[in-house]
Amino acid sequence: DTAVSQTPKYLVTQMGNDKSIKCEQNLGHDTMYWYKQDSKKFLKIMFSYNNKELIINETVPNRFSPKSPDKAHLNLHINSLELGDSAVYFCASSQYRASGGTDTQYFGPGTRLTVL
Amino acid sequence: EDQVTQSPEALRLQEGESSSLNCSYTVSGLRGLFWYRQDPGKGPEFLFTLYSAGEEKEKERLKATLTKKESFLHITAPKPEDSATYLCAGPNQAGTALIFGKGTTLSVSS
Numbered sequence: 726d727t728a729v730s731q732t733p734k735y736l737v738t739q740m741g742n743d744k745s746i747k748c749e750q751n752l753g754h755d756t757m758y759w760y761k762q763d764s765k766k767f768l769k770i771m772f773s774y775n776n777k778e779l780i781i782n783e784t785v786p787n788r789f790s791p792k793s794p795d796k797a798h799l800n801l802h803i804n805s806l807e808l809g810d811s812a813v814y815f816c817a818s819s820q821y822r823a824s825g826g827t828d829t830q831y832f833g834p835g836t837r838l839t840v841l
Numbered sequence: 842e843d844q845v846t847q848s849p850e851a852l853r854l855q856e857g858e859s860s861s862l863n864c865s866y867t868v869s870g871l872r873g874l875f876w877y878r879q880d881p882g883k884g885p886e887f888l889f890t891l892y893s894a895g896e897e898k899e900k901e902r903l904k905a906t907l908t909k910k911e912s913f914l915h916i917t918a919p920k921p922e923d924s925a926t927y928l929c930a931g932p933n934q935a936g937t938a939l940i941f942g943k944g945t946t947l948s949v950s951s
Contacts, residue, residue, distance in 0.1 A: 729884075737875045757937060766926065768885070770938035793924050822872075827932040829875065830939055832884035 728752050729833040730817050737839045738806055746801045746836045748816030757799035758817040758830065759791060768815070774799055775821055806840045813837050844868070845944030847929050847942035854949050857918045861950075862945045865911040874912050875939060876905050877928040885928055919949045 729750045738744055750757065754773040762768045772791045773780045779791065788804045799825040801814060844867045854860055859921055866874065873892050875887035883941060889898045891907035898905050904915045926946045928937040 763944070766866075767943055768928065769940040770933075773937045780935070806879075807855055822848075822936065827873065827936055829890050829940060832877075833889060834884045835882075 729816055729818055729831050731833040731836050733836060735837050735839075737841065739841055740806055740808060742806050743802070743804045744806060744838070745803070746814055746816075746838075748801070748833055750797055750816075750818040750831070750833075752818055752831060754795055754804075754818040754831075755819050756819050756821050756827075757793070758818060758819075759799065759801050760815045760832075762813040762815060762835070764812070771814075773822055787817065790812075794809050803838075806838075808840050811840045815836075845929055845931050845942040846941050847927075847945050849945060850852055851888045851946045851949070852944065854919055854947070855922040856915075856920055856951045858906055859917045859919070862927055862929075862947070863911060863913070863918070864928075864942055868931045868934065868940065872901065872932055872936065874907055875930045876912070879917060879944070880929055881928045888927075916947070919947070921949050921951050924949045925926070 732747045736764040758773045760768050761771050770782050771785045790802045793799045813835045815835050817830040819828045819830040822828045846865050848863045861884050875890050876888040879885045889905040896907050896908045906913045926944040928941055928944045930941045933940050
């Protein structure tokens with residue numbers, strides 16, 4: 726019973742294509758995230774989303790858009806893929822922390838995207 | 842700017858040789874400091890959360906400690922299976938996401 730799952734694990738595609746990565750969590754959390762890990766292994770937030778608001782890291786191109794059909798799912802859609810989008814993308818989830826800060830985040834196994 | 846810095850970048854130890862990893866942060870009003878372990882090709886695996894200066898948490902050969910300005914991950918008598926990248930993270934100012942350090946890659950040889 727995987728807590729946070731992502732599909733696909735590997736995604737190889739051509740420049741200019743549109744692709745989606747799916748994420749599901751069964752932890753009952755109300756907040757989900759997308760992170761990007763570049764070739765230097767640096768993890769950086771792209772989006773955080775709960776049922777109240779979507780927060781976008783200002784450095785993320787608008788070709789990237791998160792879509793949440795329900796609390797347990799947060800998919801990542803990418804338009805017009807570019808070579809620089811090649812990276813590993815991680816989904817995570819946590820419980821909203823009313824006192825501020827963030828509760829422990831649990832990560833999925835990652836999706837390795839390669840753009841040719 | 843909120844920042845999390847880890848040192849060293851890489852650490853090679855012999856089995857049984859204890860050592861410590863450092864994490865320093867500049868996030869004002871820190872509300873939690875998180876340690877994760879990441880194995881190649883896998884997602885970060887949660888290890889510890891520390892909220893208050895002086896707090897310590899242990900798990901097998903790992904112990905995490907927190908001061909007002911930095912955190913240490915102490916590894917006692919490591920084994921080869923402890924080889925991984927250890928990531929430190931803290932919430933951003935808005936509390937909407939984690940800011941990660943670049944990690945310490947630990948290699949333990951037998």
